[in-house]
Each structure stands twice: as C-alpha cells, then as structure tokens.
Amino acid sequence: MNESRFRPFLRVVxxxxxxxxxxxxxxxxxxxxxxxxxxxxxxxxxPSGSGKTTLxxxxxxxxxxxxxxxxxxxxxxxxxxxxxxxAYRRETIGFVFQANNLVPYLTARExxxxxxxxxxxxxxxxxxxxxxxxxxxxxxxxxxxxxxELSGGERQRVAIARALMNEPQLVxxxxxxxxxxxxRGRQVVEALNAEVKARRVLGLMVTHDRAMASTADRILEMxxxxxxxxxxxxxxxxDEGQQAVATKVQPSMWRxxxxxxxxxxxxxxLPRRRR
Amino acid sequence: xxxxxxxRRRRLPFALITAIIxxxxxxxxxxxxxxAGLKHVSGSAVLSMDADAIAYSEDSxxxxxxxxxxxxxxxxxxxxxxxxxAAAISYVPVNYKRADGERxxxxxxxxxxxxxxxxxxxxxxxxxxxxxxxxxxxxxxxxAAGLHVGDRITVTxxxxxxxxxxxxxxxxxxxxxxxxxxxxxxxxxxLLHAAPPTTVPLVLQPILAGEIDPVADASSAKDIGMxxxxxxxxxxxxxxxEAEAIPSAPLPFRQKATIVLLKGDHLPGITGAGFRLVxxxxxxxxxxxxxxxxxxxxALSSFGYFIGxxxxxxxxxxxxxxxxxxxGMLKAIGMTNSFIIGNMLxxxxxxxxxxxxxxxxxxxxxxxFLARYPDAAPVLVDSRTIxxxxxxxxxxxxxxxxxxxxxxxxxxPIIALGQQQ
Numbered sequence: 001m002n003e004s005r006f007r008p009f010l011r012v013v014x015x016x017x018x019x020x021x022x023x024x025x026x027x028x029x030x031x032x033x034x035x036x037x038x039x040x041x042x043x044x045x046x047p048s049g050s051g052k053t054t055l056x057x058x059x060x061x062x063x064x065x066x067x068x069x070x071x072x073x074x075x076x077x078x079x080x081x082x083x084x085x086x087a088y089r090r091e092t093i094g095f096v097f098q099a100n101n102l103v104p105y106l107t108a109r110e111x112x113x114x115x116x117x118x119x120x121x122x123x124x125x126x127x128x129x130x131x132x133x134x135x136x137x138x139x140x141x142x143x144x145x146x147x148x149e150l151s152g153g154e155r156q157r158v159a160i161a162r163a164l165m166n167e168p169q170l171v172x173x174x175x176x177x178x179x180x181x182x183x184r185g186r187q188v189v190e191a192l193n194a195e196v197k198a199r200r201v202l203g204l205m206v207t208h209d210r211a212m213a214s215t216a217d218r219i220l221e222m223x224x225x226x227x228x229x230x231x232x233x234x235x236x237x238x239d240e241g242q243q244a245v246a247t248k249v250q251p252s253m254w255r256x257x258x259x260x261x262x263x264x265x266x267x268x269x270l271p272r273r274r275r
Numbered sequence: 276x277x278x279x280x281x282x283r284r285r286r287l288p289f290a291l292i293t294a295i296i297x298x299x300x301x302x303x304x305x306x307x308x309x310x311a312g313l314k315h316v317s318g319s320a321v322l323s324m325d326a327d328a329i330a331y332s333e334d335s336x337x338x339x340x341x342x343x344x345x346x347x348x349x350x351x352x353x354x355x356x357x358x359x360x361a362a363a364i365s366y367v368p369v370n371y372k373r374a375d376g377e378r379x380x381x382x383x384x385x386x387x388x389x390x391x392x393x394x395x396x397x398x399x400x401x402x403x404x405x406x407x408x409x410x411x412x413x414x415x416x417x418x419a420a421g422l423h424v425g426d427r428i429t430v431t432x433x434x435x436x437x438x439x440x441x442x443x444x445x446x447x448x449x450x451x452x453x454x455x456x457x458x459x460x461x462x463x464x465x466l467l468h469a470a471p472p473t474t475v476p477l478v479l480q481p482i483l484a485g486e487i488d489p490v491a492d493a494s495s496a497k498d499i500g501m502x503x504x505x506x507x508x509x510x511x512x513x514x515x516x517e518a519e520a521i522p523s524a525p526l527p528f529r530q531k532a533t534i535v536l537l538k539g540d541h542l543p544g545i546t547g548a549g550f551r552l553v554x555x556x557x558x559x560x561x562x563x564x565x566x567x568x569x570x571x572x573x574a575l576s577s578f579g580y581f582i583g584x585x586x587x588x589x590x591x592x593x594x595x596x597x598x599x600x601x602x603g604m605l606k607a608i609g610m611t612n613s614f615i616i617g618n619m620l621x622x623x624x625x626x627x628x629x630x631x632x633x634x635x636x637x638x639x640x641x642x643x644f645l646a647r648y649p650d651a652a653p654v655l656v657d658s659r660t661i662x663x664x665x666x667x668x669x670x671x672x673x674x675x676x677x678x679x680x681x682x683x684x685x686x687x688p689i690i691a692l693g694q695q696q
Contacts, residue, residue, distance in 0.1 A: 053689075062607055062689040089688075090609020099602045103277065103283040110276075114609065117276065146284065163606070 009202050010036040010059075010170060015068035016225075017054050028054040031066070032227040036170075041193045041203040046222030052206045053174065055222065059204065060093050060172050061085050073169055082184060085270035090115065092165030094171040094201075096192070098178050100158065102147035108134060108158045109143040115165035126165070132184055133161035137191055153184035160192050164199070169194060173205040177212055277365065278622030289626065296630025296668065297588060297637070299583045304580040304638040304656060310572035311660055312642075312653030316317045318562040319448025320382070320455045321555055325360075325391045327543035328552040330535040337561035338552060339366045339451075344532045348549045352535050355547070359539040362392030363532035365463040369430040373420045381416070384449040385463025392536050394457050399424040399443030407462050410439035413444050415646070416454030428456075432466045451562060464531065501635065532557075580667060587668055588675035591623055595679035599686060606688035616680045620673055627672040631665040 013030040018025050023275065028051040030203040038044055046052050057063035061077055080088055102111045109130050116126020118227075132183065134140045137157040142150055150158060157178050163171050173192060177185030189205070189212050196203035202229060213219050221228045278421070282289045318604035321329070330352045335342035338637045344352075348416065365385035370378045388404045396412060402409040410421075410428065422441060429438045439458060447455050535550075543554040553561075560566055598619075605615055635656075643657040 057689045060607065060689065086606070086609050086611045088609070091608065093609070095608050097604065097607075102602065103605075106277070110280065113276070114610075117614075166609075258377070270507045 008072055009038050011071040015059060015065050015067050015070060017063065018066050027225050029058070029227040034227060034229055036204065037200045038200040038202065039197050039204070040218065041196045041216050042218045042220055043216035044204060044206045044220045044222060045208070045213045047212065050222040051225040052222050055176055055227070056172050056206055058206070059170065060086055060095060080175060091166050092169050094154070094168035094178055096163045096171065096173040098160045098175040102155055104148045105146065107144050107146055108139060108150060111147060111158060112162050112165050117160055129165065133164055134158070137161045152179050153188060156180065157191060158190045160195065164195055168201060170202045170204070173203065175206055175208065177207065177209055185209065185212060277618040280626065282622065282625065284323065292594070293626055293630045293633070294589065296391045296627055297633040298674065299395055299586050299633030300664060300668045301637050303579045303583045303668065304634055304660060305641065305654060306575050307660045307664055308638060308642055308654040308656040309652060310576050311657065312655035313568055313572055315655050316449040316452050316653045317565045317568060318450055320450040321559045321562060323447045324555055326527045326536035326555055327539060329535060329558045330550045330552050333546070333549050333551055337534050337558060338563060340563065342533050344535060346531050349532055349535055351547060352537070352550050355545065357541055358537050360391045361461060362386060362390035362412040362536040362537060364392050364394045364534050365460050365467065366533040367466045369431060369432050369466065371428050371430045378539070380453045380454050381430065382453040383463055384455060384457050385460035386457055387460055391538055394445040394447045397446050402442055402459060403509050408439050409442040409457055409458065411443040411445045411457040412441050413448065413455045414444050416456065417444055419454070431526050437462065437466060438533065440609055460532070474566050484561065513647040520619055536594045546587065569673055584671045585667060587671045591675035592679040595619060595676055595683055603686060612684050618683065619680050623672050623676040627669040631668050635661045636666060
C-alpha cells in the first residue's frame with residue numbers, strides 16, 4: 001500500500017471544547033477523533049446545539065480547543081502563534097458561511113479580489129483568478145453585481161468561489177443551503193463537492209439537511225458533542241476489526257452515500273485481522 | 276478599498292453621517308467663531324498695539340476710562356531703565372454719524388506720528404504731524420459705516436462736535452466693542468477737555484451761547500432736544516450772563532495721555548509713582564467686560580467641544596459596533612486586524628474631512644454674511660478657528676472609531692458563525 005496516498009490531510013485527535021466552568025460547564029465537543037483525506041467532502045450532521053459549529057470553529061482556528069489536537073497536513077494548528085492565525089485562516093482555510101456573509105457593498109468580483117489583496121492592492125493574479133473562479137461556479141455573468149443584488153444561490157456560489165480564492169487545503173462550510181430551496185441547495189452542494197474533488201482539498205460541510213448530507217463522501221454525526229463516523233460504521237458492519245473504533249460508531253444513523261473508493265480506503269486503514 | 280467603496284455604494288447613509296459631522300463641526304465652529312468675534316470687538320486694538328508693555332495710571336484699575344497721565348508722569352515712565360521706545364496714546368469714546376445718518380459710538384485713539392503708537396496704514400496715506408483733522412479708520416468700520424477714504428466724519432463728544440477727513444485705512448480692530456479711529460493726539464485731548472468743569476448747568480449753556488432766547492422763544496429749548504427745565508426769568512438771565520464772565524476755575528489736572536506704549540525688555544510688572552506697566556495681554560483682559568465675556572465664551576466653547584466630542588465619539592462608536600458581524604466575518608476569512616482597523620479609520624477620517632470641509636465652508640459663509648450687518652453677532656471664523664475645530668472633530672471621530680474598533684477586534688471571529696446559529 002502506498003502510505004503517502006492515504007496520509008490524512010486532516011487528523012483530529014481527542015478534540016474537546018467546553019464553555020463555562022464548574023457546575024455550569026457545557027461540553028460542546030467531547031473527545032472528537034476523525035481524519036479526512038484529499039478530495040474528501042464530508043458532511044457533519046446533528047441537531048441544533050450538538051456542537052457542530054464549535055467543531056467547525058476549532059477546525060477553522062476561530063476557537064481554541066480545551067483539549068486535543070488538530071493536524072492539518074502534519075502541522076499542529078494549536079501550536080500556531082496568534083499573529084499567524086489570520087494568515088492561516090486566509091491561506092489555508094476557506095470559509096463558506098450560512099448566508100449573507102459576503103461584504104454587501106462589494107461586487108461579486110471584488111468579494112473575491114479582497115482575498116487576493118497584498119499591501120492594500122489587488123494583484124493582477126488575483127483579478128484573473130477571481131474571474132476564473134466565478135466562471136467555474138457559473139456566476140461570471142454576475143461578477144459586477146453587488147452582493148446585495150445576487151440571488152441566494154448566486155451568493156452562495158460566490159461565497160464558495162471566495163473560499164477557494166487562496167487555494168485552501170480545508171474548506172469549511174456552514175449550512176450552505178439553509179436559505180435556499182432544495183433544488184438550488186442541491187446545485188450549490190454539488191458545485192462545492194465538485195470543486196473539492198477537482199482540487200483534491202478537504203471539504204467539511206455542516207448541515208441539518210439529511211438529503212444534502214447524503215451527497216457527501218462521508219457523514220460525521222454529532223450528538224451531544226460526540227462525533228461518530230457513520231460511513232466508517234457502515235463499512236465496519238460485520239467486520240471483526242471494528243473493535244478499534246467501536247465506541248464511536250452508531251450504525252443505525254447513517255443512510256448511505258459513501259463511494260466504493262472511499263470504502264476501500266477506509267478498509268485499508270483498519271488493522272488486519274490476521275497477519 | 277473597503278472603506279471608500281462602502282461610502283461610494285451606500286451614499287445615502289454616509290451622506291447622513293457626513294451631515295451629522297458637518298452640523299456638529301459647524302456648531303462648534305460658530306461658537307468658537309463667536310468667541311473669537313467677541314474677543315476681536317472687545318479689544319483687538321489693544322492686542323494689535325506694537326508694545327511690550329502698556330502703562331496705566333496707578334489707580335485706574337487698568338481701565339482706559341480712568342487712566343490718565345500728565346506730562347510729568349509720562350516723562351518718568353519714558354525715562355525708566357530698559358525703555359527703548361515709547362508712545363503716548365489718548366483715548367476718547369465718541370459718537371459719529373454714519374452715512375445713513377444714524378449715530379454710532381467709536382473709539383478714538385490719539386497718537387503721535389513716527390512713534391510706535393502709529394498704526395500701519397493699509398490703504399490711503401498716513402497722517403502728517405500737523406494734520407489735526409485727519410483720521411485713519413479701521414477697514415471693518417469703513418465698510419460697516421459705508422464710508423470711503425476722503426469722506427468726512429463728524430464726531431461728537433458731549434455737546435462738542437468736530438469733523439475729520441478720512442485719510443487712510445488701518446487694520447487694527449476694535450476697542451471696547453467700538454470700531455477704532457486713529458487721529459493725532461492733540462484733537463483727542465481737545466475732545467477730552469471739550470466740556471471743562473463749570474458751575475453753570477449744562478442745560479443753560481445754549482442760552483449762554485446765545486443759541487436760544489428763553490424769553491422770546493420758550494419752545495426753542497425743546498427744539499434742540501433739551502430736557503424740560505424751568506427756563507429762567509429775564510432777571511435771572513442777567514445773573515447767568517454775569518456767571519459767564521467768571522473765569523472757569525483752573526483745571527486741577529489736564530490729561531496729556533490715557534496710556535503709554537513702551538518697547539523694551541523686562542518692563543511689564545514695573546510700578547512707580549502714579550503708574551503701572553502691564554503686558555498688552557493683561558491690558559486686554561482688563562478691558563471692561565472682557566474677563567466675564569471671555570469666561571462666558573470659554574464656557575460655551577467648552578460645552579461645544581464636550582457635546583461635539585460626545586456626539587461624534589459616541590456616534591462612531593455605535594457606527595463601528597454595528598459592524599460586529601461583518602468584522603467577525605472578515606476576521607474569520609483571514610483579514611488581519613490592521614487591515615480591518617486601517618479601513619475603518621481611513622473611512623472615518625475621510626468622512627470627517629468631508630464633514631469638516633462642508634462645515635468650514637458654511638461657517639465662513641455665515642461669518643461673511645453676518646459681517647455685512649454691523650449689528651449682527653460678531654462671528655469671526657478665521658483659519659485658526661477652522662484648523663482647531665476641524666482637528667478636534669477629526670481626532671474625536673478617529674479616536675471614537677479607534678477605541679470601538681479595538682473593542683470590536685477583541686470579539687472572537689466565531690461571532691461570524693455564532694450569530695447565525
């Protein structure tokens with residue numbers, strides 16, 4: 001087996017976060033452990049208050065974990081000094097927020113170009129790249145429209161383009177379809193998935209929508225702060241080697257969607273039954 | 276990029292913000308302009324005097340109304356060690372007739388040509404040493420009175436009138452809320468002593484002068500505006516005429532000057548027999564009414580600055596706080612604090628500069644308009660007032676934004692996510 005091919009781009013180990021202290025302490029995320037691979041488009045599902053946003057914020061270096069570590073391409077995010085966090089977020093992470101988080105008084109093109117500014121000026125490279133991304137996401141014809149003039153679907157496509165502007169390694173998406181009808185939502189998620197695949201980056205999408213989640217390669221379920229990998233659970237059903245991850249698995253909650261390729265990858269990671 | 280584009284694309288809200296800055300700046304400028312204007316009309320002539328020290332008579336309380344020097348005292352002052360140049364100045368308040376016939380007060384200063392008391396002539400020509408009927412008038416006074424170089428003005432002190440011809444224009448300001456007119460010292464002294472002490476009541480003087488005959492024309496007294504008095508009988512008139520023959524008692528003191536201007540080192544603070552030397556600034560603050568007026572204007576100005584600071588500072592604080600979600604989003608996508616704060620400060624500085632610019636234009640226009648009406652509020656909006664007020668408003672706006680921005684930047688960018696949950 002080629003080890004480098006399956007080297008996790010993102011490895012989350014024992015990640016926890018608590019709000020408050022003492023009797024009022026709330027454990028938003030408890031001991032989350034999972035990995036993501038190049039080209040992975042993962043859905044993070046769970047009811048409100050289950051800790052999805054907290055997990056997303058920690059992965060995006062917006063929130064410090066109270067325990068555990070996050071390795072992105074081998075680098076421990078928790079060890080990054082505060083002054084480097086902005087650059088990390090700008091250059092390594094791509095954020096797509098729920099809705100309306102484009103700068104409203106900038107055009108679609110300018111919202112992208114802003115990400116490519118250096119020393120207050122937009123570089124020529126950033127201009128070209130912004131136009132190309134808008135083209136790829138099918139909103140090039142709206143490049144000169146203000147963010148407020150775009151439809152919900154167009155806004156989300158522009159937001160995805162913006163998230164990809166600096167060629168991030170990890171794209172974090174928070175409820176991208178919340179303000180869209182199902183058809184537009186499906187289109188946006190498909191576009192996002194395609195971009196993640198094409199660039200072989202990591203995509204993690206928080207969603208309430210099970211139907212949208214099923215289009216992802218894997219589904220992570222969160223309930224009361226606990227993360228369980230539903231894809232892995234399906235792969236491991238009937239498998240004797242499941243002991244290694246059994247505590248995290250809740251098979252009844254997954255409804256499918258993982259690819260055969262992904263299953264093969266996952267199987268290869270599991271300990272062999274016999275050597 | 277962000278700041279300017281936001282202004283360009285959200286014109287109405289930013290126009291309203293600029294209007295608020297303009298109004299606050301305008302208010303503060305007008306209050307300060309009123310203060311500067313009052314200072315100007317209350318005694319700018321004193322501050323314009325080319326002197327290191329001004330001598331007042333000892334018991335005058337530094338008031339030109341009560342200060343008076345005879346030749347002997349003037350000599351003692353001029354002979355003081357350290358005095359390099361000196362000029363005696365006489366002052367008399369007069370009434371003059373404007374072009375429209377209305378009588379107005381004016382401050383007449385008498386000087387000797389060639390001394391430091393001579394004002395700088397900016398139009399026309401200076402007075403010669405023997406030009407007793409010549410006058411140099413302040414530019415503002417000339418404009419307000421509708422007069423020109425070459426015109427004649429008739430002034431009245433008590434019942435004595437004297438006519439002067441305007442020979443030149445000076446820019447020396449006002450004194451005691453009256454426009455300043457410079458003439459030679461002798462005519463001022465003559466006007467000062469135009470009504471020597473007499474035992475004869477003033478109301479009888481027209482009779483003594485033969486202007487009315489109380490017996491033949493009893494109504495004449497009323498014609499010349501005299502207060503109703505009991506007119507003397509024919510027999511009494513003879514007695515009065517005898518009184519005219521009695522020479523006036525010799526004056527105990529004939530004033531030669533009101534104040535003395537001095538140039539030299541270490542003069543202010545010196546006191547001597549019958550005199551006291553002070554700086555022009557001290558002299559200005561002792562012009563009647565100036566101290567209380569300055570205190571009032573300073574209080575108004577302080578309130579103006581305070582209210583302006585609170586309004587502008589709080590306004591921009593709230594303005595910035597309202598951008599919390601947007602700032603959180605910008606931080607989340609990796610924009611640095613310096614980029615975000617820099618954009619906010621640039622935006623506010625730009626708005627502030629536009630607002631102050633508009634306010635300055637309106638304040639100058641208002642002051643110009645008011646200056647055309649001599650009886651209107653004396654608002655003086657000069658470059659100092661504009662620069663001071665403009666800087667104050669700009670600094671307050673930028674400081675308010677900076678502190679609120681610093682506060683906002685402390686907020687975790689997770690708010691960009693959290694506000695949507």
